[in-house]
Every structure is written in structure tokens, then in C-alpha cells.
Amino acid sequence: RPAPAETVPVFAALGSAATTSLTWNSPFAEAISVRVGVAVGCPPELELLHDGARAGAPVTVAAWGALTLPVCFRPSRLAASRAEVTVAVEQPPGVAPACGQLVWTLPVMGVAEARPGTSQGFSFKCKARSRVDKSLEVVLHGLAAVQPGETFSHELVVPAELRRELGEHDGGWLSITPVRTIIRDASEPLVFALSFAPPRVMSAEAELLVTKSTGGRWRFPMALVAGEPDLDGTVLVEASMDTSAAAPVYLHARGTEPVTFTASFTPDTPLSFTVTPARGTLPPAPGGGTPVVRVGASQPAGGGAIDYASAPLWVSYTCRDFGKVLRGKLFVETPDGQYSFDVVGRQPAYVKPDKDALSSNVDHKLSPEMAARLEAAGASRRPSVVRENIKSVKKAAPTVARR
Known part of the structure; x- marks a missing residue:
């Protein structure tokens, strides 16, 4: 047989x-x-x-x-x-x-399976690169009775494309752990602990499948939403009028192997900003340590003064409008995460000169010898005879009364 x-x-x-x-x-x-x-x-x-x-x-x-x-x-x-x-x-x-x-x-x-629409749905929302832990209580609608020793198993169903893309991130970005899977009454809920730690912005749907050991299955839909993460920093680039400058952005891969990245600005970012390169590779952190996000100071871009190989990413700004401060947003995406930065382009702040530190090329002070000679000449000046005669005539003239 x-x-x-x-x-x-x-x-x-x-x-x-x-x-x-x-x-x-x-x-x-x-x-x-x-x-x-x-x-x-x-x-x-x-x-x-x-x-x-x-x-x-x-x-x-x-x-x-x-x-x-x-x-x-x-x-x-x-x-x-x-x-x-x-x-x-x-x-x-x-x-x-x-x-x-x-x-x-x-x-x-x-x-x-239970009739569609009879099982409650769940929604989970948090910022990307953050974590939310919740307790789920699911009621098995349609369950008539629970037999002694009957158990329930569970399965988490995630879209295949999303699982392939994020399945290797830090050992799992979505997990469900059973807390109570044996119940005595049909109205008693099963309890699960859910952990949601999205590495990047996303909006997806998943399902929690609960299967009874003697047959029967329930589907519980879950909405997973990850909003924009907190800013990783601000890239400040200062350039004088009609000149360019650039600031380095230091990023590293989360693991021990290099990862590819794409860098882009939001559509409302001014065209005065550019990012170099738009696609590249992030190296792992030196010595296998924890990756650190750091933004360097801006440097003048003229005359080949910048060593672009010293950082994986550079943000450049060209000043074309006098007195304006331009702002935008930069996103850097990798297979296992996303980074976001505010970018600010402006002219260097005006520094008022210190008069005590100024030096003049014109000598406007008299030498001691010349000052002494001018003082002596003033002291030896003869009185004016004309001035003295006018003074004496004014004193001798009688006062005439007016009618």
C-alpha cells in the first residue's frame, strides 16, 4: 500500500x-x-x-x-x-x-474560520525608530464552548514584501508573544503581548491568526502606522554672497556590514541646496561600536578645499539671495532605517569691528616737538591794534535814545 x-x-x-x-x-x-x-x-x-x-x-x-x-x-x-x-x-x-x-x-x-467582520481590529501607531509595547486581548466570537485541555496557537501574517524588506532588522520589528492561551470559558479573552518597533516610515496591514487545537480559526486585522521620526540633527551651512559651502554628515550602518543609502530633499526644499552623493554606501561604525549620527561644521567649497571622502554625505549651499535664511529637509534612507535632518542655509553673521583692535595707516597725532612749537607761537602772538581801537571807540560813543 x-x-x-x-x-x-x-x-x-x-x-x-x-x-x-x-x-x-x-x-x-x-x-x-x-x-x-x-x-x-x-x-x-x-x-x-x-x-x-x-x-x-x-x-x-x-x-x-x-x-x-x-x-x-x-x-x-x-x-x-x-x-x-x-x-x-x-x-x-x-x-x-x-x-x-x-x-x-x-x-x-x-x-x-469565523465570519468576516466579527473579530475586532487593532491599530498601532508610533514614530519610526521608536517602540510601542501593548497588551492585546482578543475575544473569540462564535466559539460555542471550550473543551477541557483545549489550547490555541497563533500566527502573525505580514505582507511578504514588507517581511523581506524588514525581516532582518534588529532581529524583528514586529513580534507577538502569547501571555494566556488557555481559557475555561468562551467569553474569556486570550492575551498577547505585541511589540512594534518600525525602523522607518511605513503604513501596512497585518493579521493575527488564532487557531483552536480542535479546529477553527479567527482572523484579527492590525493596522501598523509609523510616522516621521524625530530629527537626527540640523545641518547648518554658511556661505557668503555668490559663494558655496558644504557641511559633512557622518552616518554609519547599523550592523557590521556596509549598507546602501539614498539621500533626497523634500519637494519644498530650495534648489540652493544639493546633497553629495545622492546614492552611496554607509560604512559600519568604527570598531564595531554603536552608530553615532553627527553633523560637522560648514566649510568653503571653493578651490577644492573640501575632502569629500572624509564623510559619507555632504550638504552644499550656494548663497544667491542677500540676507535670506533658506530652510529645507533632508531624508537618508537605508534598507533597515531612515534618517531625517533640517537643513539651514544662510550668510555668516556680521561681526562689528573692535575699534581698539583697528590700526590706521595715517599718522594723525602731532609729535611732541611740533606741539611745543605751536604752543610757544600762540603765547608770543602780538595783540591786534585794529581790534583794540574798535573796542575803545565802542566804549566812548554816547547812547542815543530812540523815539
């Missing part, structure tokens, strides 16, 4: 139907006739839809051919339904008649 095949599961919600297909591959090098059917005790929820099984007539399968057997599952209760589809070969080629027929067994299991 051939060994049974692996059990094929089929899932359907209460009040609906689902279909799956079983495949039997012929191991014979010539065409044969087979009879298909179901083993005794097949539950009414599972039905074999093959025409040969309904008519009871033999079915011809080509050499090395495959026989597809559709099975329909219509659950009426939250439980598992099991059946075995059989494929019997009356007289296998190359086998003695005394050996009888060969029968292959194809197991199938139908798992009923």
Missing part, C-alpha cells in the same frame, strides 16, 4: 465555501484506469467534485500523467473537518494479479 500523501489544508469562513485541488501523479509508464472516491466517514462539509467519483466510473490517466481532484469545503461550525480521497488502480502494470489493487490516500483537512 503506498504511503499517504501530506495533508492539504483548505480554509473557509462560516457561511461560505472554498475549493482546493489534490493532485495524484501516475508512476506508470503506460496509460491506466483508476477509480477515485472518498474514504468511509467523510464529513458532509467536504465534498469531492470529480465527475468520476460521482459516477463511479473508471478514469483513464495517461502515462506519467497527473490527475487533479477538486475538493469543496462548506463549514457549518468552527471545527476542523478531515477526509481522505482515494485513488485505486485495479490492475497495476507489472504487478501480479494476486497482489490486488493499489490504493493511494490523499488526506485533506478543512479549517473553518
Whole structure:
């Protein structure tokens, strides 16, 4: 007797139907006739839809051919339904008649799910690169009773694309740990602990699947939203009118291997800012230490004075408007995270000169000798005869009264 095949599961919600297909591959090098059917005790929820099984007539399968057997599952209760589809070969080629027929067994299991919309949903929101830990209490609606010793298992379903992109981040950015999975009453909730630590901005949907050990499954939708993280710093670049300057941004990979990055500004960032390079590689932290985000001081960009290899990222600013302060935002994205910076471009602050520190090229002070000579000349000046005569006439003239 051939060994049974692996059990094929089929899932359907209460009040609906689902279909799956079983495949039997012929191991014979010539065409044969087979009879298909179901083993005794097949539950009414599972039905074999093959025409040969309904008519009871033999079915011809080509050499090395495959026989597809559709099975329909219509659950009426939250439980598992099991059946075995059989494929019997009356007289296998190359086998003695005394050996009888060969029968292959194809197991199938139908798992009923709760009606859509009866399970509550959950929403989790936090900033990227932060963490939220919550306790989930899920009530299994539609559960009639709990049998002694019955347990519940869980599974976290995340979109495949998102799992591939973030699955290696710090050992897992989304996890659920069971706290209480054995209950005594159908109205008692199961308890899980959820940890959500998104490495970057995201908006996704996931599902928590809860399966009863004796059959039955519940789906709990979860909305996962990660907003913009806190700023990693401010890049200040100062340049004089009609000149350019640049400031370095020091970033490192989170792990021990270099990672690629893309750098871009938001659409409302002025065109006076540029980032070099727009795509590149972040090295791991020196000595395997914790990555540190650091912004350096701006440097004049003229004459090749900047060594762009000294930092993985440079932000440049060209001053074209006198007296204006320009602002923008820079995002740096890696496969396992995101960084954000405010960028500010301005002219250097005006510093009032110190008069005591100024030196003049013109000698505006008299030498001691010249000052002494001018003072002596003033002291030896003769009185003016004209001035003295005018003074004497004014004193001698009589006062005439006016009428």
C-alpha cells in the first residue's frame, strides 16, 4: 500500500465555501484506469467534485500523467473537518494479479474560520525608530464552548514584501508573544503581548491568526502606522554672497556590514541646496561600536578645499539671495532605517569691528616737538591794534535814545 500523501489544508469562513485541488501523479509508464472516491466517514462539509467519483466510473490517466481532484469545503461550525480521497488502480502494470489493487490516500483537512467582520481590529501607531509595547486581548466570537485541555496557537501574517524588506532588522520589528492561551470559558479573552518597533516610515496591514487545537480559526486585522521620526540633527551651512559651502554628515550602518543609502530633499526644499552623493554606501561604525549620527561644521567649497571622502554625505549651499535664511529637509534612507535632518542655509553673521583692535595707516597725532612749537607761537602772538581801537571807540560813543 503506498504511503499517504501530506495533508492539504483548505480554509473557509462560516457561511461560505472554498475549493482546493489534490493532485495524484501516475508512476506508470503506460496509460491506466483508476477509480477515485472518498474514504468511509467523510464529513458532509467536504465534498469531492470529480465527475468520476460521482459516477463511479473508471478514469483513464495517461502515462506519467497527473490527475487533479477538486475538493469543496462548506463549514457549518468552527471545527476542523478531515477526509481522505482515494485513488485505486485495479490492475497495476507489472504487478501480479494476486497482489490486488493499489490504493493511494490523499488526506485533506478543512479549517473553518469565523465570519468576516466579527473579530475586532487593532491599530498601532508610533514614530519610526521608536517602540510601542501593548497588551492585546482578543475575544473569540462564535466559539460555542471550550473543551477541557483545549489550547490555541497563533500566527502573525505580514505582507511578504514588507517581511523581506524588514525581516532582518534588529532581529524583528514586529513580534507577538502569547501571555494566556488557555481559557475555561468562551467569553474569556486570550492575551498577547505585541511589540512594534518600525525602523522607518511605513503604513501596512497585518493579521493575527488564532487557531483552536480542535479546529477553527479567527482572523484579527492590525493596522501598523509609523510616522516621521524625530530629527537626527540640523545641518547648518554658511556661505557668503555668490559663494558655496558644504557641511559633512557622518552616518554609519547599523550592523557590521556596509549598507546602501539614498539621500533626497523634500519637494519644498530650495534648489540652493544639493546633497553629495545622492546614492552611496554607509560604512559600519568604527570598531564595531554603536552608530553615532553627527553633523560637522560648514566649510568653503571653493578651490577644492573640501575632502569629500572624509564623510559619507555632504550638504552644499550656494548663497544667491542677500540676507535670506533658506530652510529645507533632508531624508537618508537605508534598507533597515531612515534618517531625517533640517537643513539651514544662510550668510555668516556680521561681526562689528573692535575699534581698539583697528590700526590706521595715517599718522594723525602731532609729535611732541611740533606741539611745543605751536604752543610757544600762540603765547608770543602780538595783540591786534585794529581790534583794540574798535573796542575803545565802542566804549566812548554816547547812547542815543530812540523815539
